[in-house]
Amino acid sequence: METYKIDEVSKVTGLTKRTIRYYEELGLLMSTQRTEGGMRLYTQEHIERLKQIVSARDVLGFSLQEILDFVQLRETFEGHRTSIQNTEDAEVKRHYLQEVERGLAQQLQMIDQKMETMAQFRREREQLHHRIKEAIQNTLT
Amino acid sequence: METYKIDEVSKVTGLTKRTIRYYEELGLLMSTQRTEGGMRLYTQEHIERLKQIVSARDVLGFSLQEILDFVQLRETFEGHRTSIQNTEDAEVKRHYLQEVERGLAQQLQMIDQKMETMAQFRREREQLHHRIKEAIQNTLT
DNA sequence: CCAAAAGTTAACGTTGACGTAAACGTTGGT
DNA sequence: ACCAACGTTTACGTCAACGTTAACTTTTGG
Numbered sequence: 001m002e003t004y005k006i007d008e009v010s011k012v013t014g015l016t017k018r019t020i021r022y023y024e025e026l027g028l029l030m031s032t033q034r035t036e037g038g039m040r041l042y043t044q045e046h047i048e049r050l051k052q053i054v055s056a057r058d059v060l061g062f063s064l065q066e067i068l069d070f071v072q073l074r075e076t077f078e079g080h081r082t083s084i085q086n087t088e089d090a091e092v093k094r095h096y097l098q099e100v101e102r103g104l105a106q107q108l109q110m111i112d113q114k115m116e117t118m119a120q121f122r123r124e125r126e127q128l129h130h131r132i133k134e135a136i137q138n139t140l141t
Numbered sequence: 142m143e144t145y146k147i148d149e150v151s152k153v154t155g156l157t158k159r160t161i162r163y164y165e166e167l168g169l170l171m172s173t174q175r176t177e178g179g180m181r182l183y184t185q186e187h188i189e190r191l192k193q194i195v196s197a198r199d200v201l202g203f204s205l206q207e208i209l210d211f212v213q214l215r216e217t218f219e220g221h222r223t224s225i226q227n228t229e230d231a232e233v234k235r236h237y238l239q240e241v242e243r244g245l246a247q248q249l250q251m252i253d254q255k256m257e258t259m260a261q262f263r264r265e266r267e268q269l270h271h272r273i274k275e276a277i278q279n280t281l282t
Numbered sequence: 283c284c285a286a287a288a289g290t291t292a293a294c295g296t297t298g299a300c301g302t303a304a305a306c307g308t309t310g311g312t
Numbered sequence: 313a314c315c316a317a318c319g320t321t322t323a324c325g326t327c328a329a330c331g332t333t334a335a336c337t338t339t340t341g342g
Binding site: 097 | 249272
């Protein structure tokens with residue numbers, strides 16, 4: 001599989017090398033494969049993940065701690081597929097999945113809440129914008 | 142007009158007294174009337190403003206510096222109505238207004254950009270949610 | 283009228299999210 | 313085989329956004 005060194009990743013994501021290592025340290029980014037000498041080798045998947053983190057951070061305004069919750073929920077599920085998948089106890093399994101499902105439902109609700117508030121904010125700004133444009137018109141008459 | 146002391150304001154906005162004073166210090170919140178002894182007296186308008194600031198901070202993820210830009214743009218316009226309104230030079234006036242208009246247009250575009258990314262993020266989460274629910278169904282069959 | 287509650291300024295402390303510098307090892311081209 | 317460019321860890325520095333404490337004044341209820 002194609003891999004990238006940290007400087008490449010830094011350029012395509014816009015993050016500094018320091019930040020990329022920091023995110024790994026926090027557990028936001030899964031650890032990479034290393035070369036014999038210890039250099040990190042990133043895959044395309046790592047890059048996608050980093051882009052998502054940036055979105056969540058800059059656009060949604062989440063703290064790294066909140067993002068960690070999001071990430072862990074996904075990992076929990078993906079990890080589940082291989083580790084718990086083969087368990088015999090369907091009860092345990094279902095209970096586990098339901099926990100994850102509840103978490104996701106809450107996240108969705110939280111996002112909707114944010115979008116609503118954002119739309120509200122936008123309306124307010126648009127109204128101001130409208131009034132300004134009117135005022136400009138009035139300077140022309 | 143009805144006024145409130147800082148502790149009241151703290152309770153209804155959820156902000157600490159320290160934070161409220163800090164926002165005033167930064168210029169995010171217009172200064173209040175004071176009592177003879179120097180105590181701040183807030184109006185309903187101050188409270189509304191604080192709620193907006195909290196939204197912009199928590200929901201939109203804006204930094205206080207960004208919020209300051211938003212606030213100043215509004216103040217600039219509101220202040221304009223009384224101070225520049227009566228100027229004779231319609232040229233100066235219109236130019237001024239157009240500056241403000243450009244700023245607002247940019248803000249709107251920025252908000253739309255954020256909403257778009259947020260919607261994208263939501264879709265991704267929803268898809269994951271869907272897969273989880275499917276997996277739960279599968280434990281029942 | 284007076285103690286307790288609430289307010290004020292000033293200054294230092296803390297936490298999250300990185301930046302930066304030092305000291306050292308790895309890679310890859312000539 | 314060498315060296316410039318890039319990588320690694322470790323550790324201290326920084327800045328925004330407040331928290332906390334101190335020392336003091338004002339307001340208010342009994």
